[in-house]
Amino acid sequence: MATDYAVHAEGLVKNYGRVRALDGLDLDVAEGSLLALLGPNGAGKTTAVRIFTTLLEPDAGRATVAGFDVVRDANRIKSQIGLAGQNVAIDEYLTGQENLEMIGRLYHLASRDAKRRAYELLMQFDLTDAAGRIAKTYSGGMRRRLDLAASLVLLPRVLFLDEPTTGLDPRSRRQVWGMISSLVSEGSTILLTTQYLEEADELANRIAVVDAGRVIAEGTSDELKDRVGGNRIEIAVAKDADLARAAEVARRHFSIEVAVDPAQRRISAPSKNGTGQLATVVRDFDAAGIDIVDLQLHRPSLDDVFLTLTGHQAEEEKAAAPASRWRRRSR
Amino acid sequence: MATARAMSTVGTRYQPITGRPRIVWAFLDALVLAKRSVLETVRVPELIMFVAIQPIMFVLLFRYVFGGAIQVPGGQYVNFLMPGIFVQTVAFGGVTTAIGLAQDMQRGIIDRFRSLPMSSSAVLTGRTIADLARNLFTVAIMLTVGFLVGFRPGGTPFEFLLGILLLLGVSFAFSWISAFIGLLVRSVEAAQSGGFIWLFPLTFASSAFVPVATMPGWLQTFARHNPISVLADALRGLFHVNPALTTADTRWALIQSVAWIVGILLVFVPLSVMRYRNTTAR
Numbered sequence: 001m002a003t004d005y006a007v008h009a010e011g012l013v014k015n016y017g018r019v020r021a022l023d024g025l026d027l028d029v030a031e032g033s034l035l036a037l038l039g040p041n042g043a044g045k046t047t048a049v050r051i052f053t054t055l056l057e058p059d060a061g062r063a064t065v066a067g068f069d070v071v072r073d074a075n076r077i078k079s080q081i082g083l084a085g086q087n088v089a090i091d092e093y094l095t096g097q098e099n100l101e102m103i104g105r106l107y108h109l110a111s112r113d114a115k116r117r118a119y120e121l122l123m124q125f126d127l128t129d130a131a132g133r134i135a136k137t138y139s140g141g142m143r144r145r146l147d148l149a150a151s152l153v154l155l156p157r158v159l160f161l162d163e164p165t166t167g168l169d170p171r172s173r174r175q176v177w178g179m180i181s182s183l184v185s186e187g188s189t190i191l192l193t194t195q196y197l198e199e200a201d202e203l204a205n206r207i208a209v210v211d212a213g214r215v216i217a218e219g220t221s222d223e224l225k226d227r228v229g230g231n232r233i234e235i236a237v238a239k240d241a242d243l244a245r246a247a248e249v250a251r252r253h254f255s256i257e258v259a260v261d262p263a264q265r266r267i268s269a270p271s272k273n274g275t276g277q278l279a280t281v282v283r284d285f286d287a288a289g290i291d292i293v294d295l296q297l298h299r300p301s302l303d304d305v306f307l308t309l310t311g312h313q314a315e316e317e318k319a320a321a322p323a324s325r326w327r328r329r330s331r
Numbered sequence: 332m333a334t335a336r337a338m339s340t341v342g343t344r345y346q347p348i349t350g351r352p353r354i355v356w357a358f359l360d361a362l363v364l365a366k367r368s369v370l371e372t373v374r375v376p377e378l379i380m381f382v383a384i385q386p387i388m389f390v391l392l393f394r395y396v397f398g399g400a401i402q403v404p405g406g407q408y409v410n411f412l413m414p415g416i417f418v419q420t421v422a423f424g425g426v427t428t429a430i431g432l433a434q435d436m437q438r439g440i441i442d443r444f445r446s447l448p449m450s451s452s453a454v455l456t457g458r459t460i461a462d463l464a465r466n467l468f469t470v471a472i473m474l475t476v477g478f479l480v481g482f483r484p485g486g487t488p489f490e491f492l493l494g495i496l497l498l499l500g501v502s503f504a505f506s507w508i509s510a511f512i513g514l515l516v517r518s519v520e521a522a523q524s525g526g527f528i529w530l531f532p533l534t535f536a537s538s539a540f541v542p543v544a545t546m547p548g549w550l551q552t553f554a555r556h557n558p559i560s561v562l563a564d565a566l567r568g569l570f571h572v573n574p575a576l577t578t579a580d581t582r583w584a585l586i587q588s589v590a591w592i593v594g595i596l597l598v599f600v601p602l603s604v605m606r607y608r609n610t611t612a613r
Contacts (some may be wrong), residue, residue, distance in 0.1 A: 078448035087439030113345040
C-alpha cells in the first residue's frame with residue numbers, strides 16, 4: 001500500500017507506561033519537501049521520529065516511509081533513511097574521517113567508497129581541516145555538522161532531523177540552516193522536529209503543530225498565520241488629545257470597531273489589503289490634522305499561532321510550564 | 332566495484348554491497364565496530380590504565396603482599412596465583428563492554444546504529460570482540476610480569492596455547508554477561524558499579540587466589556562449583572603449575588570450563604540481542 005507521500009502516518013499511538021506520548025498522530029510529508037514538526041518538549045516529536053526510523057513500534061496506527069511499512073518492512077526502510085537525533089551521535093574518540101567511514105561501512109558501502117564519500121562530505125560540511133582530529137576536540141557547531149554529514153552518507157531518500165540546532169550558538173545555527181536549505185533545494189525530503197518557531201518559519205515548506213501527541217494544525221507558515229487572523233495595522237499618534245478623534249477617523253476608515261490602547265496612544269485594526277491600505281490611512285489622518293508617530297503593518301508570528309491554537313489546552317490538562325519555557329526563546 | 336552514480340552538488344550516491352549472507356554481514360559489521368572500540372582504548376588514557384597498569388599492580392600486590400602468608404600444597408604461590416589472576420582479570424575486562432554500551436545509549440549513538448541497515452548483533456559482538464583483543468594484550472603483559480616475578484608454567488606449547496584459548500573463551504563469555512548488564516542499566520555510573528559488583532564475590536570466593544580447602548565448609552561448596560574456580564583449575568592443569576592436580580582432574584575441569592563458557596553464551600547472547608533490538612537512547 002504505497003502512497004505518494006515520503007512519510008505517511010495514520011492514527012499513531014504510543015504509550016510509555018501510563019504516559020501517552022502519541023495520541024493518534026496523523027501526518028503526511030510530500031516527496032521533495034521539508035515538513036517541520038513543531039511543538040514543545042514532551043509533545044511527542046521524538047517518539048514520532050523514532051517510529052518513522054523503526055527504532056520503536058507504535059502501539060496502534062500505521063505509518064509508511066518511502067512506501068514501506070515501519071513495522072513489517074523495517075529492514076528495507078533502514079537503507080532509505082538518514083537520522084540525526086537530538087544528541088550528537090558521533091564517536092568522540094574517532095576522527096571526523098573515521099566516524100563517517102564507519103557509518104559508510106555500516107551502510108555496507110565498499111571500503112573505498114566509504115572513504116571517498118567521507119572525504120566528499122567533509123569537504124561539503126567544511127570539516128576538511130579537522131578531518132584527522134578526534135571529534136572530542138571539535139566545537140559544538142562542528143560536531144553538529146559532522147553528525148548531519150553522518151546522516152547523509154547514503155544520500156537518503158528521507159532524512160529525519162530531530163531538533164538539529166538545539167544547543168547551537170546563533171552563528172552555527174545559521175550554518176546548519178544553510179545546509180538544510182540547500183538539501184531541500186536539491187530535492188531531499190526532510191522531516192525536521194523543532195521547538196523553535198523561527199526555525200520552522202525559516203526552513204519548512206509545511207508546518208505541523210504538535211501538542212500532547214497529536215497534530216493540532218497543519219499548513220504553510222502563511223496558512224497557519226492566516227488562521228490566527230490576517231495583518232493588522234497599528235497607528236500611534238503624537239498627542240493624547242488627538243486619541244479620541246483618531247479612533248473616530250480609524251473607525252470610519254476601517255468601518256469596523258478598532259482597538260485603542262490609551263497608554264501607548266496606539267490604535268490597531270485588521271487590515272484587508274495590507275500595504276495598499278497604509279497610504280490611504282495616512283491620507284485620512286493627514287486630512288483630519290492628526291500627527292502620526294508610528295505606523296506599522298503587523299503580521300502575526302508563529303508565536304501568536306501557537307498561543308491561539310494551544311491556549312485552551314494549557315488551562316485544561318497540561319501544566320503551563322513546558323509551553324512557556326518553550327515560548328521564551330525568540331529572535 | 333564502485334558503481335557510482337553522479338549526483339548534483341549534494342554528493343555521490345554509492346551503491347551498497349548486496350548479496351552477502353546475513354551471517355557474513357554480522358561478522359563484518361562487528362569487525363567495523365570492534366575496530367572503533369580498539370581505537371577508543373588506544374586513545375583514552377584512563378582505559379590504558381585499566382588495561383595495562385591495573386593488572387600489573389594486581390600481580391605484584393598478590394605476589395608480594397599475600398604471597399608470604401598463603402600456603403599452597405606442594406608448590407610456589409606465584410605459580411598457583413597467576414592462573415587465578417588471569418581468569419579474574421579477563422572476567423573483569425568484560426566490564427568495558429557494559430560501560431561502553433551504557434555510554435552509547437547515553438550519547439544517543441545507539442539510535443543511529445539501530446537506524447542503519449546493519450546486523451543487529453554487531454554493536455554487541457563488536458564490543459565483545461574488542462574485549463578479546465584488549466584481554467589478549469593484558470594477558471601478554473601479565474605473563475611477562477609474572478615471568479619476571481617467578482612464574483614458570485610447565486607443559487607443552489600446545490597445552491599453553493590451549494590455556495590462552497580458554498582465557499579468550501572466558502573473556503568472550505563474561506563480556507556478553509556484561510553486554511546484557513550494560514543494556515539494562517540507565518547510566519554509565521550504574522554500568523560501572525553494576526558491572527563490577529557481582530564479580531567480587533565470584534572471583535574472591537573461588538580458588539583464584541587461595542586454596543578452597545582453607546575456607547569454611549559452607550563457602551567451600553559455593554567455591555568449588557564457582558565457574559571461576561573451575562576455570563582457574565583448568566588453567567593450572569594446562570600450565571602444570573599445581574602438582575596436586577592429576578591429568579584426570581585437569582580434563583574434568585576443562586570439560587566443565589567449556590560447558591560454563593558455552594552455557595553462558597547460550598543464555599546471554601540471545602538475551603542481549605533481544606534487549607538491544609528494543610533499546611533506544613536515554
